[in-house]
Amino acid sequence: MSGVLHVLLHMAEVDGPVTSETLARMMQTNPVVIRRVMAGLKAAGTVRSDKGHGGGWTLARDLASLTLLDIYHGIGSPPLFAIGNRREAPECAVEQAVNEALDASLDEAEALLLASFGTVTLATLSQNFHRRLAERRAATSSGDRHDH
Amino acid sequence: MSGVLHVLLHMAEVDGPVTSETLARMMQTNPVVIRRVMAGLKAAGTVRSDKGHGGGWTLARDLASLTLLDIYHGIGSPPLFAIGNRREAPECAVEQAVNEALDASLDEAEALLLASFGTVTLATLSQNFHRRLAERRAATSSGDRHDH
DNA sequence: TCTCATGTAACTTTCAATGTTACGAACTAG
DNA sequence: CTAGTTCGTAACATTGAAAGTTACATGAGA
Structure with a gap:
């Protein structure tokens, strides 16, 4: 669950398809593991996959239309x-x-x-992610003067 | 959790102490496993143990004063x-x-x-247990005429 | 003192989750 | 059409946590 969400949010940051190989490096795991969990999401219509050159995984739906519940069911409702x-x-x-x-x-x-x-929704998660990025940038550029 | 509740309810049905050996047979497991989980409940004051002849495990508190939450914390809040x-x-x-x-x-x-x-409370569980027993007896003595 | 019972450390077994290898199928670029 | 890529999936290997087991020390009663 947690891992899948991680993958989907990363995919949302890239415009083209992303290979299992790349995603596996991001998650520090094996490409086959990625394909296994993505299989359910593909069947649910959440993502699509393309083979061959320039292939890989793509989000098939908008982040705003996807909830944590969709993802939970997509991975088989464990x-x-x-x-x-x-x-x-x-x-x-x-x-x-x-x-x-x-x-x-x-x-x-x-x-x-x-x-x-x-x-x-995953859109909310993505927004929180970008907020964190912005905060982090602000903190480092100002020389970590605040807090401790 | 489920197993511990099972053990405690069985203990409530007996007046004297029950040995780990006996409880282990009930749960189809090993006496040491029983002692392991009971250790936390003993520390919490839910049960007491006595060594030697006539020893074993005894409920230290009333069923009505024990909730599932007490048991959950007693086994270490997993x-x-x-x-x-x-x-x-x-x-x-x-x-x-x-x-x-x-x-x-x-x-x-x-x-x-x-x-x-x-x-x-465990008292509620015990009541439900006795209700089931009574229903089962009624069903068998009447020759299973109802339902299917 | 002998037997019974808990207390606990150390080790072994089991089992599910994860990781890996291997290979087939589908797709694209050239 | 050929070669290189990438998914799809079966089969096997590894890992780690939970459960089971053995062994022995401690304490209590007959």
Whole structure:
């Protein structure tokens, strides 16, 4: 998730297609790993890929029309929580009572989280990125006089 | 988490102390694993342990005074989410923007989840467990005539 | 004193995530 | 049409964290 967002924002900074090779160097990983996660996004219509000379990955939709929720589903909607339910011995009544209680809380939190994802666009992330860049430039050009 | 709750509810069904050996068989695991997770709960005052003959684990507090939140903290407050933030290259402005956005959503969901945990007592879980037992008994003694 | 039980360090095993290699398919430039 | 690029994907290797295991020390009761 975090890595994919990183990649997409970097792609938005370049106008032409970007190869898996280049993206892999940015993320300090392997081109095949990039292709794996991009596969889902491609199927979802978020990005497109082109082969051969001048090929690579391109954003297929506007940043403003993409939310964190789109990306989450694009990468296959993986489990959100680290503390899952035991699925062993589900016939045990104790197990069922425990799972019922945990599920109630987890489902509620999951609904909120996904709703929250739905309100954040990649355009917002990009804007925050550029704001940080500007602040950083201002800080260094003024000789780091502020703060500590 | 799920496993610990299972253990605690089983302990509540017995009046005397229960050994790690017995609990391990219930959970289909190893006694040492039981002692490991119980260590935190003991430090938190949730359970006590006694050595020697007739020893084992005992609930030190009433089920009604224990919430899921207490148990969560008792086992060391492990990470709740499976989709963490990248901590590599945190100086990259893109990374910072991504982490900022994800943290905002995750923190909000975490707060809700923990609050939700705080409202559920183990007494409630135990009641649900006994309700299930009663329903199951009723269903089998009536010959499974209802539903399918 | 002998047995039972926890406490804990050290080691091993397991398993899923990630990384890697290899090769086929599709595309472009010349 | 040929050569060079790039994605697509299967198969295998590596890694790291969680769980399991062994071993032994400590404390408590019969």
